Amino acid sequence: MLEIISALWPVFALILLGYAAKKAQFPGEGFWRQAEKATYFILFPTLLVTRLSTTDMSVVDLGAVGLTILLMVLIASALAFLVRLFTQFDAAGFTSLYQGSVRFNVYVGLAASATLYGSLGLAVGAVVMAIMIPLLNLCCVLVFSAFTHKSGNISSILLAIIKNPLIISSLLGLLLNQTGLGFPLILEPVAELLSRMALPLGLLSVGAGLSFRVLVKSGKEIAWASIIKLGFMPLIAFALCFVVALELESAEIIWLYAALPTATSSYILARQLGGDAPMMAAIITGQTLISMISIPFMLISLSFLQKIIINQ
DSSP: OHHHHHHHHHHHHHHHHHHHHHHTTOSOHHHHHHHHHHIIIIIHHHHHHHHHHHSOGGGSOHHHHHHHHHHHHHHHHHHHHHHHHTSOOOHHHHHHHHHHHHOOOHHHHHHHHHHHHHHHHHHHHHHHHHHHHHHHHHHHHHHHHHHHSOOOOHHHHHHHHHTOHHHHHHHHHHHHHHTTOOSOGGGHHHHHHHHHHHHHHHHHHHHHTOOGGGGTTOHHHHHHHHIIIIIIHHHHHHHHHHHTTOOHHHHHHHHHHHTSOOOTTHHHHHHHTTOOHHHHHHHHHHHHHHHHHHHHHHHHHHHHHHHHHHHO
16 A cells, blocks of 8 residues: 555646646746647657667456457447436537546556556556557547537548557657667667656646646536446456456556646647537546545555455
């Protein structure tokens, strides 16, 4: 229990530090947007390629992980649609509820999994992202198309998914790993320095994106989305990992990703495709704050439950 808390508190401390820096206008308003862009397009991809190209991938059960992720997203999606049957969400509001129920924050996930599980955490995390990012983007675009009748240019959206730097870097790292080429030695010292910047700068950027002003009028929406994303999804992941008999450490990493708050990029998609952007911003901020308590609680509870099942 103490190991989980001690490993996770620096992650959330950096998020709060990023928020404090943004409020203090340090180092300046324009810095954070550029920092997030650098993290997304350069630092995180470098981290993924270097770690995946040198990690022993035999410890990752790709089939079991892929099946677990697919079923987890489908079940969480079904729960979001079930909630809509018993609530008064309009079409645009439901798209924000849906994104808040199924998407996850890459920065928090990679930082937490790397801190708790080292190279295995990065390896499983990269596999999770390679499967989940295109799957979730496709699901979200279909939901927007059905509920707001504004799906945008499908070909451009699919191209954006294919060009996603996190997916490209994950696939490149896996290719270098499986072909035995590994990461080029001459580039390794530079890549290592860049990789060390990725997680702290990414977490600071998450904090800088928080907005407490948007929380006032969206309590019900935050509650429903958080119940599904932060409450039910980790339990669903636990059950699925048990059913597919996933190795314990890999299962724990899946639980962690299932317990993550929704992605900050959800706001951009809501704004572009006719969703309720203010509600989406409220859900992002609310879930990020709640997850500081819910993630350690869920991981500790599920680990305890796992031990009970094993000892029976």
